[in-house]
Amino acid sequence: MLARKINLIPTEMAVPAGSLKIAKILKKLSILGVISLIILTISAITLFVFYSIELKKVNSSVASLKNEISSLEKSEQKLILVKDKLGKIAYVRSLDSAENEINQFKKLNEIVSVSSDSAFTEVSIGSTKTEVSLISNNSTSLSSVLGSITNLKDYGKIILSSLGFNPMSGFLTSFIFSSK
């Protein structure tokens, strides 16, 4: 005998088919949600434990490295001191100095010294320029010195600031030599 489904609920009390369908979907979604929740929680716990173990290892390694650094304290102080000094030395070395101008003036002095009729009377050497006063007994020596000066390649700019003549001493010239 075939089993028959008997519904004794009054028809006006029966749940509509649409609601039944939604209820089924909700039930399925809820089961899916529970499964997701379990999987997610297990994964999260696994990941958390893994990261915790890793972190513990890293922290112990950092602690041991810190101990090692503490034992190398003297070396660190030495390095910091040397680095600090070297930084300051680099700064001092970057400051302008008259040293280059002195070296360039040496060459200028050699040129003038060749001529016995010319000599420097006054020289002022700074960090960026050299000012000189030159005396030449005659025009020949003056033109010779001027010719040598024009051939100088060490200076960026040469200014003839004054040119005078004194019958007693000869030609008096003043130059400004600038490297930049």
Place this chain on the structure above:
Amino acid sequence: MDKVKPQTNKIIVNDTPKFISEESKFMIIPLAIFVLIMSLLAGSVYFELGQINLIKAKLTEGKKNQKLLATKVSILQNVTNVIPIDLTSINFALPEKGIAIYGMSQVKSQASTLGLIITNLRTGSVIQEKNGVSKATISFDVEGNEQTIYDYLGLFSKLLPLMKVDKVSISKLDGIVKASTTISVFSGELPQRIPSITSPVTDLTNDELLTLKEISTFSPPQFVIPAPFSDTAKEDPFN
């Protein structure tokens, strides 16, 4: 005429009116379970992701520190091979104090070695420069052979403490050359702060190593400021 009352389809249970329909009643439980599960899911996602991100951030930071400290240890272990044990030159290059005395000592001692005469030796006050560097200006007149004076002036760039020739005025009178010179002597203050253990250190660059090597060839001053006596227990004269 009797009025016919319209029949309503209202379901009456226990004589009380039902405000919630049977359909809604049927949906309440699955919907409530669904909402609860979804809330739990959302909450757990939020909480778990937050915790994982937190521990991950800690791990990243820890690994970064580990790498930094490992590099630091390697550099520090190598320091003794790179930096000479004796740091006298580097200390004299920019002493903390006494630069005017060191500078004047160098001016006189180098001149006497070359047979030059120093007159009008004077010094100014110490002026603060940038980067913890200070300078003192020393002025003097030097007399002697012209070429020797140039050699002498060239020496200042290879002397300790570090010095720079600022200005030279050369005058010649009856074959005697006199150079009125102004030099600057530099000092450097010691670092004010001790860096923390986790702060990074960088190794010496090639330029720094070259400077270190070069500085060690410079001439230190002959004059040395004596170190203060250490506190020693004085002998009891009554015993």
